Amino acid sequence: MGLSTSTLPFKERIAAAAKDKFAHASIAKAQDTQYTKRENARAELGNWQDWRKLGQSIRQHVIQYLPDYLEEFSDNVEKRGGNVFFAQTTDEANDFILNVIKQQQGHHVVKSKSMVTAELDLDKKLQALPDVSILETDLAEFILQEDDWDEPSHIVFPAIHKDRNQVHTIFKKLGYEGDNDPEHMARFARKYMRERFLEADVGITGCNFAIADSGIINLDTNEGNADLADSIPKAQIVVMGMERLVPSMKEAEIMDNMLARSAVGQKLTTYVTFEGQQTPGETDGPENFYVVVLDNNRSKALGTEFQEILQCIRCGACLNVCPVYRQIGGHGYGSLYPGPVGAVLSPILGGYEQFGELPFASSLCAACTETCPVLIPLHNLLIKHREVETDRLNMMHGFTDFQMKVVGKGTSSPFMFKMALRFKHFGLSPWTHQKPVTATNFFEYNNSMITKGPGMVGGWTDVRDLPVPPKHRDDFRVWFKHHKKQGGDAK
Amino acid sequence: MTIQNRDKFLDHLAERLGQPRHQLATHPYQQLNDLPQQTLSDKTPAELLALARKNSEALPVTFYEVAPVELPQLLTDYVTDKGGGPLLLPTTSHFADYQLTDWQKSIAADQTVNYWLPDADRATNLKAAEIANIGISFADFLLAESGTVTVSTNPGQGRALHFLPIHYLSIVPRSRIVARSTQAVAWYEKEQAAGCLDSSAIHFITGPSNSGDIEMQLVTGVHGPLDVTYVVVDD
Known part of the structure; x- marks a missing residue:
């Protein structure tokens, strides 16, 4: 479905989300659990406020000099023997990716979790290819795929809205005969996916950070599926938002530490990988390495009051502290990017006509701003969106507009x-x-x-x-x- | 094909930013503070070892400290404990460095032992990794702060060696225990700049593969090894 995850109007989405008692309880549990883990991990590191300033300085510098960093990165990918495609739109990106798969004579595609490929609605495009199988290999994404491509509801925990019984029902359709113990179901998924990994000829991954001075990418996962996706297939396609760069491994390492502590309360994710085009003499890893750099309206934020949203490292901490997200869950937002970051980013990527309600889906309590590891002033950006919608675009029509005018006259x-x-x-x-x-x-x-x-x-x-x-x-x-x-x- | 659509794309970004391209040479990134370098910098080697053990065992990782002379027996016991081969070992001079050549011969007499071979093809090496019950490798570093081992890919040690085996053991000398990822990355960058390291992949591995994707209940071994063991060898 791409950036939009629902065709229902905002109020109907919220009403539907409110009825989903399990999702509501699981989000509350996730928020509470993650609060303790995250804050402990940050406290253990010490000097967290200074780390935040450091993280902000790296990300702000990259965004300010983004054309230069992208040029340096693409030059270095090319030097290593890889390829880079700059895509202005999702259509351009999809066309390129499908062409690569055809050129590679790919029949078995394995994917690791990537928000940007979801933004492209790439899975649907791949499904339409004849003689090509597609497998999402992150456990949560695998569950969603096997549940008729259900939509994700969290940046870090995409299947947070499903309980073990729902997963059990899904896995039974795949031949699973065991009980609903998560450990047993995970072992079944391991075996099921391992067989498909071994026949894969194309791996598609996201990219946590692209390293400008060396032309390699940095991936952070706990399961190790991205590592299998970049080891076994002969071809790898990396799909990244254009802003996901760092100057060197030195800065990537800083961001990896901050990301893991903010996203899941770990010191580092289980697998932190720096990888790229296979070096001569090596026998696994991608012999053919492609990077797709996507704009898809991100550039609309550059040079505006919304530029800081491009600093985001997708840790999801703002979702995990948001009282509105706690109530309406990911599906309530109707965007691939939910929570405070989504309420800021979605109108930029998809426009106010489609996502204009999201900046108003906030109590402006500023908990998101307080927790953001790279100091994005999220609640201020939400206010700025509201200003744009009401003052500059004059989007508040009808009775609401009339009421605000009456209030304006009355109070002045x-x-x-x-x-x-x-x-x-x-x-x-x-x-x-x-x-x-x-x-x-x-x-x-x-x-x-x-x-x-x-x-x-x-x-x-x-x-x-x-x-x-x-x-x-x-x-x-x-x-x-x-x-x-x-x-x-x-x- | 190599780089496509770049100039138009980057010119558009520069226009949006309201500044010309090619400013980086005169405006390089300057690190704001030295927190990465200072964190845990006051720890002695003995304190780093204790921290590495504590953080590794919390993952959970099985953690051993042995003298070089004890290493062969520990490896034999480990293989037995994990149910035997097939084993997958890297092609590396480290076995000789640790005086493990006799162990290599003795274990091969009892178990199926495969090597990641520089002159084998892709399918052969991946097959060896696929069927491996145990993978053993030598780490470049052990990070005390996080209980992480780091490894770099080379022709004798592919990427999949660390991910496809069911059980994984990593050997690291005590002198290679460093405070945190900062020191390891600095070393890798220095080696690459000096032309001493030409690797397409560097992995930081912190314990066994795991996931909390079903009701946030942590389970291990979704894709990578089900369990991980570190062996610190006193050097």
Whole structure:
């Protein structure tokens, strides 16, 4: 499906996500577990704030001089005997990849996890090729593939929305006869995928970082599937977003440490690999090495207030602290890139018409900004998106626009503002309900509640009741003024 | 085919950035602080060994410290414990360095032993890796901070040697225990710049293959070796 993972409107996606109790519970568990692991790993390293500044400085420098780093990287890939294709669009990238597979006479393609290939909707394109089999080899991606290509819901844990029973059902279709123990199911997956690895002729991998000064790539995994994908097949196709560079291995090593601690609370991922075109004399690894560098609207962020989003290293830490992600999960966002990073990135890559709601799917609590290992001011970028949508693009049409105009007029005129304060209690009376008196609210000042508010107020009352504002004579300012006149003590 | 569509692509990026291309020579990246170099730099070799053991065992990795003379017996016991061959060994002078040539002969008399051969073809070496119950290799470094061994590919030691066998043992001299990945990467960069290392792949391996993709329950051995053993040899 590419960048968009749903055809449903935003509100329907959220309603569907809210009904998925297992996904909701598993996301909460993941967030809580990862919080402890991540913070412990960072604390153990020490000086985390200075590490963040270091990581930011590397990524900002690369983005600022991106054309030069890409030129250096591609020159060095070529020197090693490899090939680089610069793709402006997803169509260009897909055409190139399919052509390479044809040229290589590839029949068995193995893939390791890659967000960018999902952005290309590459799996679907590969499925359409005659006589070509495709296998996603990351365990989570494998589960999604075998469940009729279900969509991922997390950057680091793509199948977080599935429980062991669902996985058990999926694996039974493949001939698995064991129980639903994750260890047993993982062993079955190992055997199933190993057989296909050994017949693979093309490996497709992502790229955590491309090393500019040596023309090799850096891959971080825990399973080792990327290492098999770059060892066994004769051809390797690396698909990378254009911003995923570092100057040298020295900076890659710094980023690998920060990525592992931020993504999964490990010091390093189990496998940190630096690899490229096979060197003469070696017998495995890619004899034919291709790198596809994809723009797909990333360049729209360059030179704008959104440039900092290109610093992202896809650790997913911002998802793991986000209260909105906790409630609506990955599928609620409807984008391949969910959570705060997705709410910033998706409108840039896919446009405001498709992803314009996402910057508003945030409480602006700034937990994402606080946890980002490369200091991306995520919540500020969300505010900037809102500014663009409302001020520059004037996208807030209809009743919302009317309401905001009324609020604007009312709050900018002292007379109107005072009138609004005077009549707020009366004005909201059509939506007011008296709650029955109970033991818990017996002493409360006001049992009048709005349970289904008008217009924008409905956004609040959809999830909780709104107490009716007091009558004008009971307002604190009015009471205070009256009290002082009577010579009362202001204390 | 080599590089396609580059100039148009990069010119567009430069235009978006509002600056001309080819600025890097006068604006190279300067490391902001020396945290990578300073972290754990105060540890003595004995402290690094203790840290390496602690962090490796937490992964979990089986960790041994032996004198060179004890190494052959340990390897024989290991092979027996893991159910025997086929073994996959690299073609390397390290066996002679560690005085393991007699062990090579004796183990070959009892078990099926295959070597990753520089003059064999791709299919032959991959087949040897595919059927291997045990893979043994020599590491370039052991990183104390993370319990990681590092290996570089060469004609006598392919990539798949480290990933296809069911059980994996890595031998590393005590003098090659360093604080963290920073020191290992600095060495690899220096060797490559000096033309002493021409490798297409450098692997940092931190314990056995694992995954938390089903309900976040950690399981080992999804793709790579099911278990990993490090042997630190006192040199």
